[in-house]
Amino acid sequence: MFSYLKVKEHPKLFLAMTGLSYAEFHQLLPHFQYAWNQYVTQHYVDRDDRQRQYGAGRSESTLVTLEDKLLFILYYVKVYPLQEILAFEFGMVQSTANEWIQILSEVLKKALDHGGYLPERDPKQLETVLASEAESMYGIDGTERPRQRPRDPEKQKHYYSGKKKRTRSRISLLAASIKIWQRTTPVKVGVNAILTGSLRACSPQAKCKLP
Numbered sequence: 084m085f086s087y088l089k090v091k092e093h094p095k096l097f098l099a100m101t102g103l104s105y106a107e108f109h110q111l112l113p114h115f116q117y118a119w120n121q122y123v124t125q126h127y128v129d130r131d132d133r134q135r136q137y138g139a140g141r142s143e144s145t146l147v148t149l150e151d152k153l154l155f156i157l158y159y160v161k162v163y164p165l166q167e168i169l170a171f172e173f174g175m176v177q178s179t180a181n182e183w184i185q186i187l188s189e190v191l192k193k194a195l196d197h198g199g200y201l202p203e204r205d206p207k208q209l210e211t212v213l214a215s216e217a218e219s220m221y222g223i224d225g226t227e228r229p230r231q232r233p234r235d236p237e238k239q240k241h242y243y244s245g246k247k248k249r250t251r252s253r254i255s256l257l258a259a260s261i262k263i264w265q266r267t268t269p270v271k272v273g274v275n276a277i278l279t280g281s282l283r284a285c286s287p288q289a290k291c292k293l294p
């Protein structure tokens with residue numbers, strides 16, 4: 084059965100399960116503690132129909148420590164095992180694992196937001212966010228998207244790559260004066276979301292220029 088006390092003794096396993104090193108895990112832990120306290124206060128302590136003091140009833144029998152809770156949810160989002168397998172690995176039934184997933188997913192999101200690790204989702208705020216980040220490099224990438232085969236022979240030649248039977252539009256993604264960035268803090272959660280909302284898609288017909 085997995086637990087924080089067992090897994091922390093194996094750094095490679097710890098990294099494989101969570102995507103974080105021991106140091107990065109403990110850098111995230113205070114933010115997770117803050118988000119967990121907020122969740123408990125909102126859903127238990129300040130609940131209108133509460134008849135007794137929080138903590139006076141039956142104590143938790145699974146994921147007792149905060150470290151176990153964070154290990155559980157990081158392992159779930161990193162590896163994404165079946166809930167039956169997840170439950171077996173952490174010594175609980177599937178229904179309990181599902182409940183913890185619902186609760187701790189919300190807590191983890193708030194923890195990442197509190198620590199400043201979530202990527203910016205509002206395009207209007209990108210300029211402000213990028214101004215505070217260290218410049219790394221500019222990136223150009225490409226992809227293809229299936230499209231309906233044109234009837235015009237000349238247009239067919241334009242879209243035909245010579246290698247594939249399906250007709251596709253070639254799309255170039257240009258980081259137009261947008262820095263590809265990585266937070267200077269060690270925690271890398273969410274850093275692979277490289278501001279896709281700020282990239283422009285350019286078809287072969289359009290001439291894409293960096294401003």
